[in-house]
Amino acid sequence: MIEGATWYTCSNRGWGCNWLVREDAPAGKCFSCRLTRRQPDSNDTIALEKLGKTEEAKRRLILQLGELGLPIVPWDVKKGGLGFDLVSSLSTGERVVIGHANGIITIDLAESLDDRREALRVRLGEPYRTMLGHLRHEVGHYFQNVLLPDDAAWDRCRALFGDERASYQDAIARHYSRGAPEGWSESFISEYATMHPWEDFAETFAHYLHITGTLQTAAAIGIHLDAGVTNRDTDVEPLESYRDEPIQRLLTDWDWMSQAFNRINRSMGSADLYPFELVGPVRHKLAFVHDIVTKAPLTLPEQIALALPRDMERT
Known part of the structure; x- marks a missing residue:
């Protein structure tokens, strides 16, 4: 019993979900799992194992979006709402393109395999490629439409990122034939x-x-940098x-902390x-x-605020 309501473990607990479901929820799945529109068949145990890893990354994403106060309207509540198609190109043999369309984010579960994802990262010349990174990028496409409510906001966005009305197909052809300018x-x-301006915003x-x-x-976890280390007047x-x-x-803190994190990684040879x-x-x-x-309505959805086990790792 939490705040007068009875909560149960998510029905997807068998493959790793540790969120809760309120007794009057429309299904036995937690808020994050209900956002998944498509997933592998129940008899595809290999794909479901990959799904578990990707759903963990998705829960981290949904929790962060909720803590930022960003509005999350599910795909089955409103047309164009947020949803996820999590499918594996290895299991089905179909071509799975990671992307976003009309609120639905498609993720290829095959990329949960480290060797496959790393091979793609190297081939594409990317310095960073993770499942959580894919999710954060694709949800950027979704929120560009959600957080820009009027023409004035779009004008400000275009002044920085460019005009998103430019042909996306032409941009793809140009990018993969010529590379970055x-x-x-x-x-x-x-x-x-x-x-393309869409990709600049999402990145x-x-x-x-x-x-x-x-x-x-x-x-x-209490990490900070002493002023004596940074030669600043105050600690970071x-x-x-x-x-x-x-x-x-935000950016000043990140400048200093990212330098520290990079040095730690280097000390491990990473x-x-x-x-x-x-x-x-x-x-x-x-x-x-x-x-x-920060100007978006600050609303932590009740489904997120209460659906977490009390000992859940929050990041």
Whole structure:
């Protein structure tokens, strides 16, 4: 019993879900699992194993979106609402294209295999590729439509990212035949972001989630940098929420903390945790994302606030 309501474990607990379901929920699945529109057949045990790993990443995403106060309307409640098709190209033999269309995010479960995902990362020349990264990028496409309510907001967005009404198919053909333009790193967070204004926004949104999520974790476990180490007047103390803080505070904290995290990774012989450079134009784009996110109605959906087990790892 929680706050007068009876809650049960999610019916998908057998393959790893640790969220709860209120007794009057429309199904025996938790809020995150109900957002999954399509998944492998119940007899496809190999694909379902991959699904478990991807659903864990999705729960992290949904929890972070809820804590940021971003509105989540499920696909089965409203046309164009958020939903996920989680299918495996290895199991079905079908071509699965990771992407977003009309609120539905499609993810290829085959990429939960480290060797397959790493091979794709190397072949595409990407410094970073994870399942959570895919989810954060694709949900950026969804929220671009949700968080820009009027023409004035779209005009501000286009001034930074470009006109998204430009042909996407032409942009794809150009990008994969010519690659990113020379000097791309002076204005974009990644080569992929140069392909089309939609992708630039989604990449920037994903990095906003990377940054805020990692700083939240650092704050939750008490990581900070002493002023004596950074030669600053004050310690660098990350916050669990930057909703009421200017973008400058967020990015300054991240500059210092990401340097520290990169050094820790190097000491283990690993690649940098955050192998990206936040140049001036990218910072302006992140400021825009910060603005529209923090101006969104602050509503932590009850399904998220109460559907978590009390000992759940929050990040």
